Every structure is written in C-alpha cells, then in structure tokens.
Amino acid sequence: MTVNRYTKMAYASADDMIFGNSPNPVKAGLDLEIGAGYTTPEVNYAPRPEAGETKEKLVKEYERITRDIMERMVQVGFPAVVLETEHVQQMTNNPTWGGEVANAQKAIMEDYHDEYGIKCALRHTPGDIREDRDYLQLRGEKYNTLMESFEEVASNGADLLSIETMGGKEVFDRAILRNDVPGMLFAIGCLGTMDMEYIWQDIAKVAKKNNVVAAGDTDCAQANTAMFIAGGLLDKNLAHTLAIIARSISAPRTLAAYEAGAVGPGKDCGYENTIVKSIAGVPIAQEGKSSTCAHSDVMGNLVMQCCDLWSNESVEYHGEFGGTTVQCWSESLAYDCALMNVSLQTGQSKNLRDMMVLSDKYRDPQGYILAYDNAYKIGEAIVKDSDDIYLRAKNAAVECVNLLENADPKLQMTRFEKNALADASEALAGLTDDSDKFLSDSLEQYKKEVKVFRPENYGL
Amino acid sequence: MTSLDLDPSEILERYNVKMEKAMTPDDAAAELYPKDDLIRPIAESIYEGEEDDTVEGLKKAIKAGKDPIALIDDALMVGMGVVTKLYDEGIIFLPNVMMSADAMLDGIDFCKSQAKEPPVSKGKIVCHVAEGDVHDIGKSIVSALLRANGFDVVDLGRDVPVDEVIEAVKKEKPMMVTGTALMTTTMYAFKAVNDRLLEAGIKVPFQCGGGAVNQDFVSTYELGVYGEEAADAPKMAEAILAGADLGKLKEQFHQH
Numbered sequence: 001m002t003v004n005r006y007t008k009m010a011y012a013s014a015d016d017m018i019f020g021n022s023p024n025p026v027k028a029g030l031d032l033e034i035g036a037g038y039t040t041p042e043v044n045y046a047p048r049p050e051a052g053e054t055k056e057k058l059v060k061e062y063e064r065i066t067r068d069i070m071e072r073m074v075q076v077g078f079p080a081v082v083l084e085t086e087h088v089q090q091m092t093n094n095p096t097w098g099g100e101v102a103n104a105q106k107a108i109m110e111d112y113h114d115e116y117g118i119k120c121a122l123r124h125t126p127g128d129i130r131e132d133r134d135y136l137q138l139r140g141e142k143y144n145t146l147m148e149s150f151e152e153v154a155s156n157g158a159d160l161l162s163i164e165t166m167g168g169k170e171v172f173d174r175a176i177l178r179n180d181v182p183g184m185l186f187a188i189g190c191l192g193t194m195d196m197e198y199i200w201q202d203i204a205k206v207a208k209k210n211n212v213v214a215a216g217d218t219d220c221a222q223a224n225t226a227m228f229i230a231g232g233l234l235d236k237n238l239a240h241t242l243a244i245i246a247r248s249i250s251a252p253r254t255l256a257a258y259e260a261g262a263v264g265p266g267k268d269c270g271y272e273n274t275i276v277k278s279i280a281g282v283p284i285a286q287e288g289k290s291s292t293c294a295h296s297d298v299m300g301n302l303v304m305q306c307c308d309l310w311s312n313e314s315v316e317y318h319g320e321f322g323g324t325t326v327q328c329w330s331e332s333l334a335y336d337c338a339l340m341n342v343s344l345q346t347g348q349s350k351n352l353r354d355m356m357v358l359s360d361k362y363r364d365p366q367g368y369i370l371a372y373d374n375a376y377k378i379g380e381a382i383v384k385d386s387d388d389i390y391l392r393a394k395n396a397a398v399e400c401v402n403l404l405e406n407a408d409p410k411l412q413m414t415r416f417e418k419n420a421l422a423d424a425s426e427a428l429a430g431l432t433d434d435s436d437k438f439l440s441d442s443l444e445q446y447k448k449e450v451k452v453f454r455p456e457n458y459g460l
Numbered sequence: 461m462t463s464l465d466l467d468p469s470e471i472l473e474r475y476n477v478k479m480e481k482a483m484t485p486d487d488a489a490a491e492l493y494p495k496d497d498l499i500r501p502i503a504e505s506i507y508e509g510e511e512d513d514t515v516e517g518l519k520k521a522i523k524a525g526k527d528p529i530a531l532i533d534d535a536l537m538v539g540m541g542v543v544t545k546l547y548d549e550g551i552i553f554l555p556n557v558m559m560s561a562d563a564m565l566d567g568i569d570f571c572k573s574q575a576k577e578p579p580v581s582k583g584k585i586v587c588h589v590a591e592g593d594v595h596d597i598g599k600s601i602v603s604a605l606l607r608a609n610g611f612d613v614v615d616l617g618r619d620v621p622v623d624e625v626i627e628a629v630k631k632e633k634p635m636m637v638t639g640t641a642l643m644t645t646t647m648y649a650f651k652a653v654n655d656r657l658l659e660a661g662i663k664v665p666f667q668c669g670g671g672a673v674n675q676d677f678v679s680t681y682e683l684g685v686y687g688e689e690a691a692d693a694p695k696m697a698e699a700i701l702a703g704a705d706l707g708k709l710k711e712q713f714h715q716h
Binding site for chain 1: 464465466467468471472474475476477479480484547550552553554555558559562592594596597600601604617618619620644645648
C-alpha cells in the first residue's frame with residue numbers, strides 16, 4: 001500500500017456537506033451502506049469490569065449486549081444499526097479473545113438480519129496496546145500482537161476496523177499543559193501523522209485480505225485529551241481556544257489514515273471528522289448530545305451536522321429503568337437518526353443541519369470552528385500544502401487562529417481565551433516554513449524535555 | 461451559515477464571560493508580590509514561569525547573603541503561593557501553574573545545590589497511576605500541583621503494580637497516597653492497594669480520581685477519598701496537615 005495525499009476538497013462548497021451523505025459511501029456488513037443517503041445509529045458499550053476476568057465471561061457479556069441492542073432495534077422498528085466493540089485490553093493482548101467476541105456477536109447479528117432484514121454492521125476497535133510502563137513502543141513486538149488482533153477480528157466477523165492510535169502522545173501531554181503550540185504541532189501534526197501512515201498501511205492490508213472495511217482513526221489521545229482538560233465554561237484548566245487549535249491540528253493527522261488506505265466511516269470521537277470529511281469525502285461517525293453517558297462537551301447538537309453514523313461514545317453495560325444501558329442509548333440514537341432521515345426525505349435536511357449548528361456555533365470557540373462552514377475553511381488550509389505534514393498542520397492551526405481572531409462578534413470569548421489565542425498566534429508567527437528545520441529543532445528540543453520520547457518509534 | 465442565522469443571546473449564556481474578574485492576571489499577581497527587592501524578582505519569575513530568571517534571581521539573593529535553603533520558603537514558595545492563589549481564585553489557568561511549577565522545581569534544585577543541609581518538606585506524598593493503566597496526564601497534573609504547594613512527591617509513574625505501591629508506602633511513610641485511573645477496568649487496582657495497606661496496618665489516606673473513577677466507587681474501600689479534580693489533591697494534603705482524619709476528609713471532599 002502507498003500513501004496518497006489529498007490535494008483538493010471533496011466538496012465544491014461547504015454548503016454541500018450534510019449528514020447521511022458522503023461523496024464516497026461505504027458498503028459494510030449485512031446490506032448496510034454508510035453515507036448513502038441515510039444516517040444510522042452506532043452503539044458503543046463497555047462490559048462490566050468483572051466480565052473481563054475470563055474469556056468465557058467476556059464473550060457471554062458481549063453476547064448479551066449484542067442481543068439486547070438488536071432486540072431493541074427491531075422492537076421499536078428501526079431499519080439499521082452499527083455496533084462498535086472497543087476492545088478492553090485483554091481482548092487485544094490476547095487476539096483470539098477479540099476474535100471469539102467478534103464471532104459471537106456476528107452470529108447474533110446475522111440471526112436478526114436473516115429474520116427481520118435489519119441492516120447492520122460490526123465495528124471492532126482494538127486497543128492501542130503499544131505502550132509499556134515506561135515508554136511508547138509503537139513498533140516491535142506489541143505492534144505484531146496488535147496486527148494479530150486485527151487479523152483475528154477481521155477473519156471472525158468484524159466488518160469495520162478502527163483504532164485510536166497514540167502516536168505523538170508522549171510529547172503532546174507535556175506540550176498541552178504548557179500552552180506549547182509548536183509542541184502540539186510536532187506531536188500531533190508530525191509524530192502522530194508518521195505513526196498513522198505506518199500503522200494504517202498495515203491495517204488496510206488486513207482489511208483487504210479479509211474483504212472487510214478499513215474504517216479509520218481518531219486523535220482521541222490528543223485532541224480529545226485537550227477537549228477533556230478544557231472542560232466546561234467555568235473550568236480553569238485549559239483555554240478552549242487552545243483546545244480547538246489542537247483539534248484543528250488533529251484533522252490532517254486523522255486524514256492520514258485515509259491517505260494510507262482507510263475508507264471510513266471515521267471514528268465517533270473524532271470531532272475533527274467534519275474537517276476530514278470536507279477533504280476526503282469519507283463517511284464519518286460522530287458523537288455529541290447522545291454521548292453524555294460518557295462525557296460532557298460544548299457542541300452536542302452541532303457535531304451531528306455532517307454525521308453518517310451517530311454514536312453514544314461508550315456506556316457501561318448495566319440496568320436502567322428503560323432496559324439495559326445499551327438498549328436505552330441505542331433507542332435514543334436511533335430516534336435522532338430517524339429525525340435526520342425524515343429531513344433528508346422531505347427535503348429539509350439543510351434547515352435541520354443549520355438549526356443543529358446554530359444551537360452551538362456560538363456556545364464556544366470549539367463549536368465555532370467545527371461548524372461546517374469554518375471546518376471547510378480549515379480543510380482548504382490543509383490541502384493547500386498537503387504534501388508536507390508539518391506545513392499542513394501549521395496551516396490548520398493558523399487558519400483556526402485567523403478564524404477566531406476575526407470571529408463573528410456573536411462568539412463571545414473570555415480574556416483568558418483571547419490571551420491564549422494571542423499567545424498561540426505569536427508562537428505560530430514565529431515558526432519556520434522549513435519542515436526539515438522544524439523537525440530537527442523539535443526533535444532536539446523534545447528529546448531533552450520529554451524523557452520518554454523515543455524518536456525510533458517514528459522511524460526518526 | 462448559508463440558510464439560517466440567529467442572535468444566540470436567547471439560547472445560551474457564556475457564564476465564563478459573565479463571571480470574568482475585572483482585574484487582569486498580571487494586575488492581580490502584582491498586588492501579591494513581596495516587597496523585598498531581592499525576593500520580588502524571584503517571585504515574579506516563578507509567576508512568569510521563567511526558569512532562567514528564577515535561578516538568576518536566586519544567585520543574586522545568595523550573593524547578597526540570603527541562605528539558599530531559606531530562599532525555598534521565603535522566595536520560591538512565596539512566588540508559587542501567588543500562582544496557586546490566582547489559580548484557586550480562577551484568575552489563571554492550569555498551564556500557568558505547570559510552567560510556574562517547572563520554574564520553582566529548577567529553583568529548588570539550584571538552592572539544594574548551594575546548601576549543605578537538605579530542606580525540610582511540608583510532607584511526603586506517593587503518587588501513582590493504577591496497575592494496567594498507562595494514561596498518566598492526570599497524575600502529572602496532581603504531582604505538579606502538590607509540588608507547587610510545597611509537598612515532596614514520590615512519583616511512581618504509570619501502570620504501577622500493587623506490590624510496588626505497598627513497598628513504596630512502607631519505605632517512604634507518606635502522609636497521603638494518590639492514585640489516578642482513566643478506565644473502570646483499571647480502577648479496581650485501588651481496592652487491592654487499600655486491602656494490602658490495611659493488611660499491613662497502614663491507615664494512610666488514599667486519594668483517588670481520574671477518568672471513569674467516581675465517588676461511589678472510591679467510597680467502597682476504607683482508605684479511599686475521592687478527588688473530583690486534580691486541584692483537590694493539595695487541598696486534601698493541607699487538610700491532613702491541619703489535623704483532618706479519614707472521616708473528616710471524606711466529609712469535606714465527598715460532595716455527591
């Protein structure tokens with residue numbers, strides 16, 4: 001497999017972007033087509049901790065989860081569903097465990113498909129286990145185990161392959177806590193992209209061999225860490241302007257999966273996916289108001305704007321008044337999708353999209369930038385220098401800063417947010433356009449500052 | 461937007477803009493700096509997070525006759541006190557505290573290198589990330605905030621085996637242990653740490669928090685005190701110094 005850079009936008013204009021439709025829809029699983037004119041709920045869950053004690057217990061737990069979701073979907077009459085199994089570490093570390101879980105889940109889904117005709121697909125997301133206690137170990141023995149895990153799930157029933165890779169996180173964790181924008185660029189834009197190119201060429205090979213779909217990645221480990229630390233309006237841990245700069249930089253990193261062979265749908269927690277969709281035209285999963293079971297954010301409606309799969313992020317399996325958690329959340333997601341699908345069929349989808357966007361666009365700098373019109377502009381900045389992983393990440397950051405500095409006055413920002421923005425702007429203005437120089441200077445600096453940073457992880 | 465637009469004032473309130481203090485962080489800090497001409501530049505450099513200026517200021521103060529170990533309390537901690545006060549009051553952000561803590565730690569190292577006797581710390585705290593968990597950004601924040609408040613931190617790192625936590629507690633005899641975990645699957649190691657500490661007859665407060673950890677879970681084991689946010693760690697340590705026992709800590713920090 002080779003790496004093919006995106007050098008132009010997938011859409012002629014931002015206004016063409018809409019939920020349930022992507023220029024490059026993806027067929028997956030049992031009669032499902034993602035991004036082909038309708039949205040589909042994607043349910044994500046975690047087993048109860050004690051279920052991980054043995055393989056048998058774990059398989060049983062996932063069987064219960066799968067049956068519960070499929071049963072609820074047909075009970076309430078929804079036409080399609082995707083299930084996402086994000087591995088607990090035991091499943092990835094013991095590849096046959098993941099394979100057995102996938103096999104058991106798919107058998108249940110096939111039964112429901114055979115009996116009711118419900119369209120469905122199974123996503124498996126092995127954990128990025130390439131870390132030991134002291135260091136990231138992105139290549140080597142753990143990498144081989146990870147690839148075995150992909151092979152096992154792909155050959156046992158998983159239709160979509162995903163992962164949330166950690167490349168660059170060791171430098172990012174230091175940088176984000178010090179308002180270090182060049183460090184964020186190096187960590188996410190350069191190191192993260194290098195790791196993505198490496199791993200996704202191999203995942204795409206596994207997918208091709210097993211005739212399943214290489215679905216995509218997310219910068220969860222970095223951009224979501226920034227979003228999580230930034231928190232709500234009253235939290236004082238990180239300026240939300242910094243969090244959205246990190247998010248903008250994460251888009252070219254996430255894009256790298258598609259450049260290395262993935263086809264989508266992208267992962268739910270990649271809030272950068274609207275930017276990615278504007279460039280690559282791939283279908284995307286997103287999460288927002290129906291993922292409050294997992295975390296809070298400040299753009300719960302807005303991120304639904306261009307989704308093809310609508311996810312709940314993750315919920316621990318247990319009982320609620322309305323059934324098990326996976327039943328409750330899958331039903332909520334499916335009603336959200338029904339509304340989007342009705343709007344698509346009645347020609348009112350753009351109004352619904354814009355209402356979703358406007359409910360959050362001015363809530364926070366993060367929503368402002370990820371609104372599809374501005375996300376599209378970040379996309380344009382990325383493809384401008386698409387062959388240069390440093391410059392395209394820098395362009396994304398600069399465009400994000402420009403958009404915020406010249407934002408519609410309806411977007412109110414605190415002095416803290418504005419000051420952090422001004423500092424970021426100054427730091428970006430001081431950066432070289434010479435990628436080699438940036439890389440070598442950063443390498444030298446972070447080898448000194450981050451004791452766990454190992455350049456050989458990235459082939460450096 | 462292309463087809464719709466609106467005035468958002470009726471549908472959202474940016475409470476952070478509404479509540480923002482009138483005073484700028486720099487103005488607020490300026491009111492808190494000490495008056496002494498030798499000490500003030502050191503405190504300022506800590507607030508600015510400028511390591512080189514901190515060491516420069518210390519050199520001048522030592523040359524003028526100040527005792528290097530006394531400068532830790534009289535200058536470095538005073539500067540850091542300005543930072544933590546402004547953070548607690550919501551006037552500055554966490555990255556400012558992290559950068560200031562970096563400068564302060566460099567300053568402490570320099571003072572130690574200039575002195576014959578080691579400084580006396582406010583108290584020792586053992587920090588770790590739960591066994592099986594490699595996510596350590598929360599622990600790094602906790603450690604930095606504790607150090608920023610003058611506590612001596614023994615940082616065991618991430619994915620720390622229960623045995624190793626117990627050994628460290630026996631060896632270091634800390635006033636408090638902290639544990640962070642991102643996932644529900646790894647936080648169960650906290651229970652094991654609790655049980656092993658009790659077996660050994662050690663009743664040290666064990667502050668737990670992070671990601672999926674919640675108060676309900678932490679309340680299920682005797683030594684556990686739930687920290688909803690990283691900034692609770694130094695507050696708990698201060699409460700222990702002020703005489704709070706486990707019961708008092710839970711009363712103060714368990715809010716739900």
